[in-house]
Amino acid sequence: YSRALPHWPAETGCNWATIATGATPARHGCKYSVHLPGWPLDKVVPGFSSELCRAEQIWQVVDRLGGLSIIIDYPQSYPINAKRVVHVGEDGYPGPNSRLCIANAHAYVTRDPPPELPEYLRRYLTKVEVRRAEGWANLPEGERLEAELPVETRGGAVTFYALLEREGGAYRRVSLFAERDYSKKLGEAQAGSWSNWVRWRFRLGGEIVWAYFRYKVIELSEDGRSLHIYMSQVYPEEGWTHPPELAKELVNRFGPYLHRPTEQALVVSGASDIETFIEEQEYQAEWYSKVASHLLRKYDWSLFIMKWHGPDFFEHFSLHMIDPSHPLFDPEREAEGWELYARFYGICDRLVSSVLSAVGDDVVVAVVADHGHVANVVHHVGNEVLEEAGLLARRPDGSVDWSRTKAVFLAEGVWVNLKGRDPHGVVEPGEEYERVRDEVIALLLSLRDPETGRPVFSMVCRREEAKALGVGGDRDPDVVFCYSTWAQPKARAKRPLKHPLWGVVTGTHGAYLPSAKTAVGTIETVFIVRGPGVKRGYRRPRPIALSDVAPTLCYVAGIPAPRDAEGRVVRDMLEGEPDLEA
Structure with a gap:
């Protein structure tokens, strides 16, 4: 076991690429959002396509040697870039609007969203009207209520109809239809429960695509007037495996593939709740467990690699439950928070256990994560501070006036609007x-939290000065910064949203020092490995770097490290090597 330091920035797109390549971000070029040289300084793309990764990946090494790799939704693994691969999922992007998603998860509610809810969270909620059901064919006797549920798909808007039905004099069941015909029911769910999986055809352009979704009746009052329906992601029946025919085999054996379960924005917005979040994450983890076990027994493989994003989603909205440095921490509910953490990480344990059972004791197995979380206590800043300093200018409509702008925040850093590199560059090279970089650095270092007076940033420097963090490539910003993690006073705590266990974004990561900590949270992550040639019971006293993972695992497996690996073999974790002194 060892703690592990992520590279900067401590986020998904960056560090899963490092784990798979052994290369620093400066070499592999991947982050959550990537800006390519020559693009306008307001353009980024998700950094999860394999086409963006400039370093050799571990499954490409295995392919070179004639081995087969099984890959499940690992970042930068799609489009497939090796010959001998069994692939499930996509490119590991955890955000909305994934490659094949037909419709994102959404909620339908009868009450108005809180007025202070930001617009980016309101998009997860649609207010609906419950009214008497009229104009239905084949409707049995008795009073029923209905609500229209519009779904925005990649192929346009589709409307489903929710029919509220009584049991024992109260409304307790919601059935779903694609048209007002009671004989054509698609799904049914009791209050507080999930429906069956609904298989339905969606038109995307001129093509019909069959897809699955389900819904949960989170709330249904006895009179039917208060309603909250959560609808899962709508995801295709096939198209997400290689070989292509594998998708239907997996669905038939293990059920529909839920590619993106509930995540933190859905909980924070109130579209989902914590219980629903855990239920969906558990479904996905169990599905992955069954699929992994099946594939590991079906194929003659050399490498198995997968990413499960559940813990990252979870800690974003829950860290305040256990971390006293967050102003929303409530000591009277701390035990409740730890119980929730134990329950959720039990899902992780079962997923790991299923893989261990499938591979046996003579295989090298590693459990690693891309980053940890710290309490979200920092006073975040953006283009407004550059504007106040005269480094950024806007037009009357609020858009950036590039002809008068010298610097801009983009992709977790500050970019200088440089002539010869940027399309609207105004700053001369040299x-x-x-001088502009000096101005930006001095400005950011001068910023103080308005309530505590503490520095907003713990580090600000030129990108070439941050090589120790793995920074310095042409896709990195001109000025790199790391936020501080000062604890905030209780007065900072605001509870604008009333959800179970508060429901606000309280855990975070990204532009922080790799060793940053709060009372409980840490940006550090873990590297756990077992198998032939690996010491048993050894706890390394100092952290490794995530760029050490691939070289170490390749060494133990007896294969070359990826071509562009910059990390080293952690020899003190291997049998016959001396322990590292504290």
Whole structure:
């Protein structure tokens, strides 16, 4: 076991690429959002396509040697870039609007969202009207209520109809239809429960795509007037495996593939709740467990690699439950928080256990994560501070006036609007470029939290000065920064949203020092490995770097490290090597 330091920035797109390549971000070029040289300084793309990764990946090494790799939704693994691969999922992107998603998860509610809910969270909620059901064919006797549920798909808007039905004099069941015909029921769910999986055809362009979704009746009052329906992601029946025919085999054996379960924005917005979040994450983890076990027994493989994003989603909205440095921490509910953590990480344990059972004791197995979380206590800043300092200008409509702008925040850093590199560059290379960077660095270092007076940033520097963090490539910003993690006063705590266990974003990661900590949270992550040639019971006293993972695992497996690996073999974790002294 060892703690592990992520590279900067401590986020998904960056560090899963590092784990698979042994390369630093400066070499592999991947982050959550990637800006390519020559693009306008307001353009980024998700950094999860394999086409964006500039370093050799571990499954490409295995392929070179004639081995087969089984890959499940690992970042930068799609489009497939090796010959001998069994692939399930996509490119590991955890955000909305994934490659094949037909419709994102959504909620339908009868009450107005809180007025202070930001617009980016309101998009997860649609207010619906419950009214008497009229104009239905084949409707049995008795009073029923209905609500229209519009679904925005990649092929346009589709409307489903929710029919509220009584049991014992109270409304307790919601059935789903694609048209007002009671004989054509698609799904049914009791109050507080999930429906069956609904298989339905969706038109995308000129093509019909069959897909699955389900819904949960989170709330249904006895009179039917208060309603909250959560609808899962709508995801295709096939198209997400290689070989292609594998998708239907997996669905038939293990049920529909839920590619993106409930995540933190859905909980924070109130579209979902914590119980629903855990239920969906558990479904996905159990599905992955069954699929992994099946594939590991079906194929003659050399490498198995997968990413499960559940813990990252979970800690984003829950860290305040256990971390006293967050102003929303409530000591009277701390035990409740730890119980929830034990329950959720039990899902992780079962997923790992299923893989261990499938591979046996003579295989090298590693459990690793891309980053940890710290309490979200920092006073975040953006383009407004550059504007106040005269480094960024806007037009009357609020858009950036590039002809008068010298610097801009983009992709977890600050970019200088440089002539010869950027399409609207105004800053001359050389002396003026360095002067603007000096201005930006001095400005950011001068910023103080308005309530505590503490520095907003713990580090600000030129990108070439941050090589120790793995930074320095042409896709990295001109000025790199790391937020501080000062604890905030209780007065900072605001509870604008009333959800179970508060429901606000309280855990975070990204532009922080790799060793940053709060009372409980840490940006550090873990590297756990077992198998032939690996010491048993050894706890390394100092952390490794995530770029050490691939070289170490390749060494133990007896294969070359990826071509562009910059990390090292952690020899003190191997049998016959001396322990590292604390």
